[in-house]
Amino acid sequence: MVIKGARRVALFLVVCAATRAASAGDGPLPNGNFEDSPDRSQMDGSTVTGPDAIPQWKTYGHVEHIASGQKQGDMILTVPEGSYALRLGDDASIQQQLSVTPGTIYSVTFRSARTCAQNEKLSAWVVPGGAPDEVHVQTLYTSIGWDSYCWAFQAQASSVTLVIHNPFHEDDKSCGPMIDSVAIKTLYGAPQGNNNLLRNGDFEEGPYIAPGSQYGVLVPHRDERDISPLSGWMVLSYPNSKVVRYVRTPQGSYAVELVAGGEAALVQEVDTVPGSSCRLDFTVGDAGDNCVAKDQQPMRVQASTADNSTTVEYSSEGSGGSVRASLEFKPSQSRTRVVFCSTGYHSKSDSSGTRCGPIIDDASLVCASPTPAARRLLR
Template sequence: MVANNGAPVVALLLLLVSAAARAAGDGLLQNGNFEYSPNKSQMNGTRVMGEYAIPYWKVTGFVEYIASGQKQGDMLLTVPEGAHAVRLGNEASIQQQISVTRGMYYSITFSAARTCAQSEKLNVSVAPGPESGELPIQTVYTSSGWDSYAWAFKAKRGLVSLIIHNHGEDDDPACGPLIDSVAIKTLYPPQATQTDNMLKNGDFEEGPYVFPNARWGVLLPPNTEDEHSPLPGWMVLSYTKAVKYVDSAHFAVPHGARAVELVSGLETALMQEVPTVPGRSYRLEFSVGDAGDSCVGSLQVRAYAGEGCTTVPYNSQGTGGHTRASLEFAAVADVTRVVFVSSSYITKWDGTLCGPVVDDVSLVCVSQQAPPSRRLLRL
């Protein structure tokens, strides 16, 4: 017999809904912004008590359902989009099943914020499969405290479970990170930006999902934390820092709709390896500018290719603009690394990190003939 309040029926419906897998497409996961709230019967204050209490999600450990404007001591908790988010305490996780295409690549984008812990990290993984990445979130790149992160994976099965986990060792489980707005995007093999461009995805148009209302871009983690880059063709080289993927809807972009902002100074490099012929000459061309995000100062990008190197200065007023640069070099190996790094650390008026924008990168061969190989003469 069902009680008058219908709580058992509601709980059963939520369980069935939560178990349904979402067919992967570009955009939010089902209840990816956590606006469908748990039933009050499965809550203890802010703590979520039922494993399937949050529609479409499975939770384990100390998970809280947070409303925007909620206070924690003297801290006012905000939510970047909508009215709700979740907080993961020590050894807590959220997960959702997603229907994907086996063998395809996907990128997950989600927003996260620190609360009171100082060295927070989030582990993102898919199951089944060994792929996982531990994303450091202790560096905050926005004045609001919220950043969006991207992480990529290759689907080993047609049905996978996305898991976001907080290892956490803080004495207070309520010091865990906040999570909001979880989305997915299919990553396709990058198309050549020009017929003779040897670089893949040189205009950065193929990349992770960008939230339409997010004005802070998407952070791309170092490849030590992500086996498959959410920016196809490119690798981010760093220990803990990231580069920022920016869009023309919210930033000044030199070319097309996407670009990369080097926000971590000398600690992070953007790199792609390209097959080359030793002895042949090549020309690397690219745009350097500012993202129109109030990043004011002397910006510098250092570009490396083979044994060639050039430094491109750009005096930024923080309102957008760019300059074109080039580097000619002779290949010395079968594979050449093209590397971009910001040679200085820049902060905005609010103290957050920023840097130069790189875009519209091309690499072309300017001499088709390699020098003749040396032959031994028989006397």
């Protein structure tokens, strides 16, 4: 398997003037679930033969309009919502033009599933905009075969073209990930609270989650160079294919579920005054998703900075409980990195194999100015 060169780059840069740009309001994109089917004259079996065959979208390369229950060899392809989805085969892409507000950050959510290779991935970007970002469709986190992923961009013009692309070349040109339920959400850049140095510590600003979703949205590796779909926060992982999950709690608010054990961490860097007295408060709990972990293997969350760390144990009943925890420290640097990670791996108690983990919520970091004596010692 190799990643092809840029033979289709010119196609991605084309914005069709005749296509009406969709206004980027919160929710599904026009025909984002691909239920508006192509005309049969532009199809060869399930394969799309014309770039304008899928209403509201342009397609390039080997794209298939997949019906739920369609067979691929001995495998039956399922669709998570409605009756249809798309499969992006050899070097294929889909794109849609959007009306946006320049300078505003948007998060794009989509569902995806592997069909052939273990290490499938998708690239996403907008034109005009930056370089493609990769989203790994590798580890399966749910029992239904589909996971929801998110990606974010900052608009550089009032009209942009969203591109989602399969960068791999397979011997079988039809092989590639399936995609469904493409949606968008405006992110307003959650400010810090009154005395809270953390931005978006309550996690109320994040990617679009479809109403009634049981699984939330996976947030992939995003470092300080990237635009995060979870305002204020980075997701650091090793390897960089691991994720955290953005979920809706039983109380109707939002939180982050640590589903990848120690392979992915939730991170934020803040300005601090060396020698000040700081206290990090946060909630550890479960998302009410039957993620049971007790007795000999409770959930364990490690919260840390460069100057101190603590491990919080939580015996989950899987019904939405929580405990409050704190970490006190005196920062030694003017920038402090706050890190949350889970130290174990967990699955739902229903034997489905769906991965789960502890949630982090309501995080706050409050610091008091250092005393005169402490300031003298730091000089």
